[in-house]
Amino acid sequence: MNVTVRGRTRHFRTVTFDSTKNAVQLIEQRLLPHEFKVVSTRDYRATAAAITDMIVRGAGAIGATAAYGLAQGARAFRGNNSAGFARHLAIVFDTLKNARPTAVDPVNAMLQVRAAMKGGRTVAEQQALALAAAEEFAHEDVAHCEAIGAHGAPLIGEGMNILTHCNAGWLAFVDIGTATAPFYAAQAEGRKFNVFCDETRPRCQGSTLTAWELAQQGIAHQILADNAAGWLMQRGEIDLVIVGSDRVLGRTGEVCNKIGTYTKAVLAHRHEIPFYVAIPLSTIDWQLASGAEIPIEERHEGEVLGAWGILDEPVPAGRKRRSSTAEPGAPRRAHIRIANPTSGARNPGFDVTPPELVTGIITPAGIFAPNELWANRGQLGQG
Numbered sequence: 001m002n003v004t005v006r007g008r009t010r011h012f013r014t015v016t017f018d019s020t021k022n023a024v025q026l027i028e029q030r031l032l033p034h035e036f037k038v039v040s041t042r043d044y045r046a047t048a049a050a051i052t053d054m055i056v057r058g059a060g061a062i063g064a065t066a067a068y069g070l071a072q073g074a075r076a077f078r079g080n081n082s083a084g085f086a087r088h089l090a091i092v093f094d095t096l097k098n099a100r101p102t103a104v105d106p107v108n109a110m111l112q113v114r115a116a117m118k119g120g121r122t123v124a125e126q127q128a129l130a131l132a133a134a135e136e137f138a139h140e141d142v143a144h145c146e147a148i149g150a151h152g153a154p155l156i157g158e159g160m161n162i163l164t165h166c167n168a169g170w171l172a173f174v175d176i177g178t179a180t181a182p183f184y185a186a187q188a189e190g191r192k193f194n195v196f197c198d199e200t201r202p203r204c205q206g207s208t209l210t211a212w213e214l215a216q217q218g219i220a221h222q223i224l225a226d227n228a229a230g231w232l233m234q235r236g237e238i239d240l241v242i243v244g245s246d247r248v249l250g251r252t253g254e255v256c257n258k259i260g261t262y263t264k265a266v267l268a269h270r271h272e273i274p275f276y277v278a279i280p281l282s283t284i285d286w287q288l289a290s291g292a293e294i295p296i297e298e299r300h301e302g303e304v305l306g307a308w309g310i311l312d313e314p315v316p317a318g319r320k321r322r323s324s325t326a327e328p329g330a331p332r333r334a335h336i337r338i339a340n341p342t343s344g345a346r347n348p349g350f351d352v353t354p355p356e357l358v359t360g361i362i363t364p365a366g367i368f369a370p371n372e373l374w375a376n377r378g379q380l381g382q383g
């Protein structure tokens with residue numbers, strides 16, 4: 001997507017790779033919307049930490065990051081010992097796999113890279129194939145999002161009010177996004193509409209990231225408190241819901257996405273509002289038989305008990321406070337506790353929506369009912 005910073009507009013991908021430095025380059029999403037910055041991770045452990053710490057987040061984006069991280073780790077190996085290389089690669093794979101366990105895209109992306117590496121006879125050949133396969137996954141992610149936009153755009157009618165939850169935009173993928181792809185395609189076709197962005201507590205990806213994206217793109221939008229959607233649905237002020245997903249089960253059609261998605265699906269079903277889920281093929285899990293088997297990430301309670309934001313005055317020159325990540329002269333970013341000081345919290349990162357609450361799954365191959373995925377698995381890239 002094109003990003004305008006200080007009056008200058010440039011195209012960026014969320015995730016890229018610097019082959020000369022063997023470094024993964026990432027947009028530092030924790031600083032948005034107040035500061036735009038690209039950072040580099042110099043080894044696979046730093047790349048895994050960037051996924052865990054949510055420097056990069058979103059299904060496709062962490063998938064591409066893991067693919068690049070696997071290639072990064074492979075290219076860092078020195079020597080020609082195939083057995084030693086295989087042991088090293090297994091450590092790299094497991095480190096990246098465990099960075100955030102709920103999303104399936106990182107595993108699918110790395111399996112795609114490892115499959116391509118089998119064509120190499122030597123360590124050097126496998127290292128070259130790893131990077132080529134990671135680049136291919138990233139390009140494929142963009143192509144999938146473009147196709148999702150084409151299939152989903154007809155759902156967007158003139159003057160509609162559309163609800164989305166969390167961020168399934170270009171920041172969550174290599175480019176374009178999934179839930180946002182129909183918005184961008186419909187905008188390109190000349191339609192005007194309004195998007196309601198759930199704030200998406202506790203990390204507020206809707207109010208910080210999705211709203212920033214839509215503002216950059218010039219799409220009309222408003223931020224909603226997470227508990228406000230039901231009231232608007234009751235009043236007939238929401239026509240459509242489109243969300244992304246971190247894992248969709250191909251066998252059952254169950255949808256695992258950011259916490260709060262299930263709540264919105266229940267509300268949409270109650271008010272007979274279409275509820276769609278937009279995903280690339282890498283988000284489909286063809287193995288698990290039940291949503292109860294999905295590992296749901298429980299994050300630190302501090303995310304619920306406080307909030308990140310910026311203070312009015314910039315960081316003074318020559319000084320940097322411990323509570324701030326900003327450089328001198330930049331807005332001062334700080335974490336503020338908002339909850340009762342003696343209280344604890346639960347912080348599940350995701351929930352699972354049953355298929356009967358989902359109108360359709362928007363994929364690069366078309367729109368399918370959740371219970372149609374398995375029957376169409378060949379069309380959806382499985383066998």
